[in-house]
Amino acid sequence: MTDKGHDITITTRDRVLRAWENSTELTRDFEMYSKLIPDEREKTMFANFAVDEGLHAAKLLGLLREYETTM
Numbered sequence: 001m002t003d004k005g006h007d008i009t010i011t012t013r014d015r016v017l018r019a020w021e022n023s024t025e026l027t028r029d030f031e032m033y034s035k036l037i038p039d040e041r042e043k044t045m046f047a048n049f050a051v052d053e054g055l056h057a058a059k060l061l062g063l064l065r066e067y068e069t070t071m
Contacts, residue, residue: 013067016060023057 030050037043 013064013071016063016067020057020060020064023053023060027053027057 027050030046030053034043034046034050037046
């Protein structure tokens with residue numbers, strides 16, 4: 001995709017990098033929420049979200065590493 005006014009090309013790698021950054025941030029946020037919330041049900045929910053999002057981040061990091069070895 002090109003930003004027509006500025007001739008900037010956004011690659012798949014760029015999108016994967018942005019998604020990885022977002023996933024790592026969400027992982028940290030969910031983990032923090034799980035430590036701050038006193039209610040056990042919500043605490044557990046956010047802890048599970050942190051684990052799930054961490055898995056997403058790990059998969060995205062794997063893709064980024066593949067891009068680094070093929071470029």
